[in-house]
Amino acid sequence: MEYRQHNQPGCGGCLLLLVVLALVTGGAPALLNLLGFIFYSGLAGILLLVGAFWAFTYYVRRRVSTYEATQSESHNRFVILLVNILVKIAQADGHFTRPELNAILNFFQYQLRYNQDQMYWVKQLVKEARENTTDLRQLLEEFRTGFAYEPRLILLELIYQIIYTKQPPPQNELLLAREIAGLLQISVYDQRTIEAKYMYRQRQEAATSGQVEEQYYAVLGLEKGAEFAEIKKAYRKLSMQYHPDKVGHLGEEFKKIAEEKMKEINVAYGYFEKKFAGR
Structure with a gap:
């Protein structure tokens, strides 16, 4: 039998569990708060990644410019x-x-x-x-x-x-x-x-x-x-x-x-x- 390595499980099941838990404990308002938190956290993460990429690009260009000048x-x-x-x-x-x-x-x-x-x-x-x-x-x-x-x-x-x-x-x-x-x-x-x-x-x-x-x-x-x-x-x-x-x-x-x-x-x-x- 061919051996296949198992991949690490994703977080899709965890997210579904959180949604169900929010509905059970707090109803629709709790679910909306959870979804809002997830959305803004994701947006903040994207902005951080964009900022980090821009900062690294700026750093590289500055180092390149400094080297060329020497x-x-x-x-x-x-x-x-x-x-x-x-x-x-x-x-x-x-x-x-x-x-x-x-x-x-x-x-x-x-x-x-x-x-x-x-x-x-x-x-x-x-x-x-x-x-x-x-x-x-x-x-x-x-x-x-x-x-x-x-x-x-x-x-x-x-x-x-x-x-x-x-x-x-x-x-x-x-x-x-x-x-x-x-x-x-x-x-x-x-x-x-x-x-x-x-x-x-x-x-x-x-x-x-x-x-x-x-x-x-x-x-x-x-x-x-x-x-x-x-x-x-x-x-x-x-x-x-x-x-x-x-x-x-x-x-x-x-x-x-x-x-x-x-x-x-x-x-x-x-x-x-x-x-x-x-x-």
């Missing part, structure tokens, strides 16, 4: 455009699902380590972005003309991070990321470097030593077997592009993204430096 215009503009672009990517198939919303929120909370006030802000931005009728191309054009090459690289890095939170990454979103790189006027070399890094990172846990070396080549944007002169040239170029000082005006969280990228570049270069030094 940040630079470049930082706020960068994040607003970033959120709008991520939402448009999620809406590319005509839907914006709960998992896609969670992926964006989790990215800010866990990857960028946003605190409660920052998350209130991001949630508000996501809500506004979902209602924004500006198309993706316009947003990317605004981003391209408003920011230098290095912040555009950071944007593409973040887009790939979001895409690779889904396993396997959707092919249509990978194709869209490549199109976005073109619209941002990011070189094919740099786009392939970023994509290859995330592709190899996905396989990292089960990687052999040969695959790890292949990943290091990918981090530097090189094909396997490149000579040390090419490795050194690629390292110098990437070190200049991802220097944290070049994106410091965007805020500490994006400076940290650049610092993490620099760590990866340094690890890859250090591996090849040791390898070729032994020859």
Whole structure:
């Protein structure tokens, strides 16, 4: 026999019992008093809920406004455009699902380590972005003309991070990321470097030593077997592009993204430096 858990009883029977009791003890006037009490108590409860909701909304908006006021215009503009672009990517198939919303929120909370006030802000931005009728191309054009090459690289890095939170990454979103790189006027070399890094990172846990070396080549944007002169040239170029000082005006969280990228570049270069030094 299938077991079914019993739910807690409702209060409908209790209410009926109160009505009968009021009629028996006090007649119609007592019943009217009881119904009036129930009505006004319910109305007061509704008003309290509405008031609590309004107070919380006011509190959130005030915290959001205070946080925005403490940040630079470049930082706020960068994040607003970033959120709008991520939402448009999620809406590319005509839907914006709960998992896609969670992926964006989790990215800010866990990857960028946003605190409660920052998350209130991001949630508000996501809500506004979902209602924004500006198309993706316009947003990317605004981003391209408003920011230098290095912040555009950071944007593409973040887009790939979001895409690779889904396993396997959707092919249509990978194709869209490549199109976005073109619209941002990011070189094919740099786009392939970023994509290859995330592709190899996905396989990292089960990687052999040969695959790890292949990943290091990918981090530097090189094909396997490149000579040390090419490795050194690629390292110098990437070190200049991802220097944290070049994106410091965007805020500490994006400076940290650049610092993490620099760590990866340094690890890859250090591996090849040791390898070729032994020859």
